[in-house]
Amino acid sequence: QQPVQSPQAVILREGEDAVINCSSSKALYSVHWYRQKHGEAPVFLMILLKGGEQKGHDKISASFNEKKQQSSLYLTASQLSYSGTYFCGTAQTGANNLFFGTGTRLTVIP
Amino acid sequence: NAGVTQTPKFQVLKTGQSMTLQCAQDMNHNSMYWYRQDPGMGLRLIYYSASEGTTDKGEVPNGYNVSRLNKREFSLRLESAAPSQTSVYFCASREMQGSHSPLHFGNGTRLTVT
Numbered sequence A: 001q002q003p004v005q006s007p008q009a010v011i012l013r014e015g016e017d018a019v020i021n022c023s024s025s026k027a028l029y030s031v032h033w034y035r036q037k038h039g040e041a042p043v044f045l046m047i048l049l050k051g052g053e054q055k056g057h058d059k060i061s062a063s064f065n066e067k068k069q070q071s072s073l074y075l076t077a078s079q080l081s082y083s084g085t086y087f088c089g090t091a092q093t094g095a096n097n098l099f100f101g102t103g104t105r106l107t108v109i110p
Numbered sequence B: 001n002a003g004v005t006q007t008p009k010f011q012v013l014k015t016g017q018s019m020t021l022q023c024a025q026d027m028n029h030n031s032m033y034w035y036r037q038d039p040g041m042g043l044r045l046i047y048y049s050a051s052e053g054t055t056d057k058g059e060v061p062n063g064y065n066v067s068r069l070n071k072r073e074f075s076l077r078l079e080s081a082a083p084s085q086t087s088v089y090f091c092a093s094r095e096m097q098g099s100h101s102p103l104h105f106g107n108g109t110r111l112t113v114t
Helices: none
Strands: A004-006 A009-013 A018-023 A030-036 A043-049 A054-057 A060-065 A070-075 A084-091 A104-109 B004-007 B010-013 B019-025 B031-038 B042-049 B064-068 B074-078 B087-094 B109-113
Touching: A004 A084, A009 A018, A018 A084, A018 A104, A030 A060, A030 A070, A043 A060, A070 A084, A084 B042, B004 B087, B010 B019, B019 B031, B019 B087, B031 B064, B031 B074, B042 B064, B042 B074, B074 B087
Parallel strands: A009 A104, B010 B109
Antiparallel strands: A004 A018, A018 A070, A030 A043, A030 A084, A054 A060, A060 A070, A084 A104, B004 B019, B019 B074, B031 B042, B031 B087, B064 B074, B087 B109
């Protein structure tokens, strides 16, 4: 039930954009996105619920296509502080737990 | 506001030894979780407690036991540690069961079993 994330790693220069994808073989109710910096705990970014909504926070936004069981995280005009590993977590209807992808390592260089 | 506190931060065990990882949250959250994180594997759920008084197995429960001591505390016990349990362990909590609310993670326990 673990979702699949792509790409596994990406290197950007400051100001460039990136897209991280998350797909599941199961019907999804919600998708969570977290960012983890090296040696630290994962930090919550956003939740998308069934309904195909799109959310945004500053220059980071995400979409959820429940029919395709896919979510994408969009990082625009990347900053050095965006570096880290991004995880998606997926949940099915009524589920209490999340299944996490293996992560996408994002490196932003000057 | 401390959030989720895990102890210890680091631990080295010999094969066969036992230990308990402690986790406490001060956010009055109902649900608590234990994950392990291994390189290239992401976060995998070991056990969770949807509410005080209940516990359920996650994806990788073998070799572990848990206790939801009260609403604040959720401990993870390794009865007979094995090298395969070398990992970083994260405790997390959230306000309610179900997937509507975000997980709040502790800073992790780095466990090495030799």
